[in-house]
Amino acid sequence: MELLHAAPADIWRLLIPAANWMYVDDIPEDELIFHYRDHIYFVNSDGSVLALPKPACFERMDASECLQLLATSDETIDFDDNGEFDYGFVLKQMGYVVPTRRSREKATYRIEIVNTILPQSMSTQYELKRVSFEFALFHALMRCHELNMRSNWEYEHEVKRIDKVDQRTEKHVRFQV
Known part of the structure; x- marks a missing residue:
């Protein structure tokens, strides 16, 4: 998405x-x-x-x-x-807490975060396994916050996309920073 x-x-x-x-x-x-x-x-x-x-x-x-x-x-x-x-x-x-209902689908999600101030810089990509989409989104937004803090607010990181990984065609993805 x-x-x-x-x-x-x-x-x-x-x-x-x-x-x-x-x-x-x-x-x-x-x-x-x-x-x-x-x-x-x-x-x-x-x-x-x-x-x-x-x-x-x-x-x-x-x-x-x-x-x-x-x-x-x-x-x-x-x-x-x-x-x-x-x-x-x-x-x-x-004090946000991700809703956890048993009926929520758990999957593997690939998250991509970009620096909107320096779009040509490398993006950050990682996967979260067996989580809900809501948790993946929350985690990605908090990761952006952490990256913004680390840059002393000189950069603005945003979630570019979150995709559900098809387990049948899943490939190993390296972490990039």
Whole structure:
């Protein structure tokens, strides 16, 4: 699955269970509002993420009330304003845990990560065996975060693609950095 040019809201939809999505019919498709643990998260079309502590009555709020609270609350967290630009920062703050249901398919996934600042540089490729797609995506996003930190934020690593490996034609893939 090609992910390099996927909309940020679509990547979040791959991670967050649909039961946590909010106001699906009231917001544009390239944005997402979801709740997770003790916060409500707002993913904008440009990929920026805002967080707001869940109010006690959040289930009874409509989209306009929720957006009004986001705009007026002193407790709103703007990750971009804090210099936190990649998925890893938000996932760490969320305390994100990959859903694990027995019915989820386990497979081998090949992950490719690229440096978008230096696209001509070598990509990072590796495989994860016997994992769900959600775990492979989470692992890849956290690996990008780690690579960005190692470069002291001078580079921007992103997941280019995640492909399911056909076990019948699986070839040995070397790790490249």
